[in-house]
Amino acid sequence: MSEQAHISAAHHDPFVAHQFDDRAQQTEAVSLGMWAFLVQEILFFGGLFTGYTVYRSYYPDAFIAGSHHLDIFYGGFNTIVLIASSLTMAMAVWAAQNSKKNQLVLFLILTLILGLIFLGVKVIEYTDKFNHHLVPGWDFQWTEPHGHPKYVQIFYSFYFAMTGMHALHMIIGAAIITPLIIMAMRGKFHKDYYAPIEVFGLYWHFVDIVWIFLFPLLYLIGRH
């Protein structure tokens, strides 16, 4: 440790890095940094949502016809699972803020399990699409009377690009939360230090928000 750091550690809260004045400033810097990343993520997914909007506007009937082949049960079930995982994640942050180690570990594990259930259901859905020849560019077959195959294929391109990118975020989330669980078990997080839990929570809730839009836009169009 340098002399400088020694001095500041002596004068400051040990959980405040030396470049910050106080804990409030550090907390704000942490969440602002994460929000800057999330703003970029909003626009990253925004490109897909924009493309979806343009092509759905061009080919509304093909999008509705394609959407009818998605199972509302799986989509709805996954929506509930993901929102429940957001609740357990929020509870994990709360547990960390209150130094409740066992509850923190429990809520993180529940969040991971719910995330894995979501991905499992996604595997079932993707398998179904492969079996029914609904994967664009890969032996795509469309025999329904509604919707031109060429344009229904555009819908399925968006379906796989958007849910696939979302599922990739879930997989990355599961990969990040696993070491966090181990660190939580070792008592690394408590009311004075929980920034990784807080920041991961922001990421997880963002992924939930993406699905909040994907569900109605992909599964629920033209159902009446």
Added chain:
Amino acid sequence: MEHVHVAHAHPTPKLYLAVFAALMVFTLLTIAAAFQNFGVLNNVIALAIAGIKTTLVVLFFMHVKYGSRLTKIFAVTGFLWLSILISFTLSDTEARRHLRQEKSVQWPSGWAPLPAEVKEPGAPSAEHGEPHEQAAERH
């Protein structure tokens, strides 16, 4: 330093449960609404409900309600830029839509005029021709 006070205010498990319950209600509501025919409003309702759910998640689960003003500006900016991305893109593509429906315009190969989509021979016509789509196609 006003943010010193707000940074320590945290929501309680009770509030989180209430937000979760509200999110569940809105999820069921969006499914129920999708099966009703509100014409063009179906899309508006679906996006409005998704917007309300997002607001709840951002404010409470993501603690933006308790965050600094700068955090709030960051959060709002993301969605603002997204709306610019979508609206400016649509102002272009929706304008071209007129052109693509003009039969007289010579299109490069592969650029079929738009209405070709549904008018397949032998396709039953009625069920999917919702009023709002026909209206949209007329524009």
